[in-house]
Amino acid sequence: MSDRARAYLVLVLMPMFFSTNIVIGRAAVATVEPWTLAFWRWVLASLILLPFAWRGIRLHRAALLEQWRLIALLGFLGMVVCGGGVYLSLTSTTATNGTLIYTSSPVFVLLLEAIFRGQKIVLRQVVGIVLAVLGVVMIVLRGELARLLALELNIGDLGIALAAFAWAVYSVILKRPVFRTLPTVPLFFAISSAGALMLLPFMAYELVGTGRLPTSAAAWTSILGLAVLSSVLPFLAYQYGVKIVGPSITSVFLYFLPVYGVSFAAIFLGESFHAYHAAGFILVMAGVVLATAPLDAIRARRTSTAG
Structure with a gap:
């Protein structure tokens, strides 16, 4: 291997x-x-x-x-x-x-780095933050x-x-x-x-x-x-x-x-896994992926590997 x-x-x-x-x-x-x-x-x-x-x-x-x-x-x-x-x-x-x-x-990490380190947040990440927060709210309120x-x-x-x-x-x-x-x-x-x-x-x-x-x-x-x-x-x-x-x-x-x-x-x-868990899971995961996935870095690595 x-x-x-x-x-x-x-x-x-x-x-x-x-x-x-x-x-x-x-x-x-x-x-x-x-x-x-x-x-x-x-x-x-x-x-x-x-x-x-x-x-x-x-x-x-x-x-x-x-x-x-x-x-x-x-x-x-x-x-x-x-x-x-x-x-x-x-x-x-x-x-x-x-x-x-x-x-x-990870969404909180992104927010803190934007506030205290001036890290730029793009639209994709803003949408991700909103979705993740909504997902947490969904779970806390049990729908x-x-x-x-x-x-x-x-x-x-x-x-x-x-x-x-x-x-x-x-x-x-x-x-x-x-x-x-x-x-x-x-x-x-x-x-x-x-x-x-x-x-x-x-x-x-x-x-x-x-x-x-x-x-x-x-x-x-x-x-x-x-x-x-x-x-x-x-x-x-x-x-x-x-x-x-x-x-x-x-x-x-x-x-x-x-x-x-x-x-x-x-x-x-x-x-038990309830409907509000499913909704919260989808929102949180979609939000975290949108906000934090290193898409550019992964694409660059794949390109260099292919080349």
């Missing part, structure tokens, strides 16, 4: 790994407190990454320490808000809703405008929407030039470790209130699954794809994430 064929196989699996976060998380919050779940997920993920990151940490220690404030902010956004915050939200909503709402995050008028909004859905925005902020900060000189694995280790450290007081507060620690085999299987399947494997798969086929083509495969997520929610959690 050639490197490119192997890369495409890995990239087909990558969104499947990413989608397990919300599905496993939704199942796990029945037995593990949400902040505890997030804490142990990122502790284990950091320990798994440590052997791969150690050499880079030693070589770039000064640069990492210099950026400790931004790394701490990334840890808060990526692991606290998008970790424990998502799991807390999943106690009040379904994995199907969570997956579809979270899929809108009933009366819910908005009566302020009957699900707190879990709103929490997932907030996490999607937080992930967009995380992504924009991570694109800052100061991080381009740092190797990816050591940087990710530093961010995940910072996030785990910041999750500690949340877990401690939770423990004082509930007295519940994960003790069952099922609980630790969920935590290990989140650390490996939802954290380390998709991260490594994404980096491998970027290395072999480039970031533009690699990012396109992320559009399969809601397909996996909704399917897994139905198969493993027995969740």
Whole structure:
């Protein structure tokens, strides 16, 4: 098998790994407190990454320490808000809703880059943004405008929407030039470790209130699954794809994430797929593709390959 064929196989699996976060998380919050779940997920993920990151940490220690404030902010956004915050939200909503709402995050990235970096937005992207936002609204309102008028909004859905925005902020900060000189694995280790450290007081507060620690085999299987399947494997798969086929083509495969997520929610959690889910899915996916698909880059790559 050639490197490119192997890369495409890995990239087909990558969104499947990413989608397990919300599905496993939704199942796990029945037995593990949400902040505890997030804490142990990122502790284990950091320990798994440590052997791969150690050499880079030693070589770039000064640069990492210099950026400790931004790394701490990334840890808060990526692991606290998008970790424990998502799991807390999943106690009040379904994995199907969570997956579809979270899929809108790339649209928020585009908006933030337009506002704070002056990135030009073309008509195609404006249409995409509008469609994606309408899709999220459709899911949050469950297809009933009366819910908005009566302020009957699900707190879990709103929490997932907030996490999607937080992930967009995380992504924009991570694109800052100061991080381009740092190797990816050591940087990710530093961010995940910072996030785990910041999750500690949340877990401690939770423990004082509930007295519940994960003790069952099922609980630790969920935590290990989140650390490996939802954290380390998709991260490594994404980096491998970027290395072999480039970031533009690699990012396109992320559009399969809601397909996996909704399917897994139905198969493993027995969740129903309603008409408003279908409408929201179509709107969000059409919007995200229109707003973020790197069409010019893909065409250019195909042209150069054909030539």
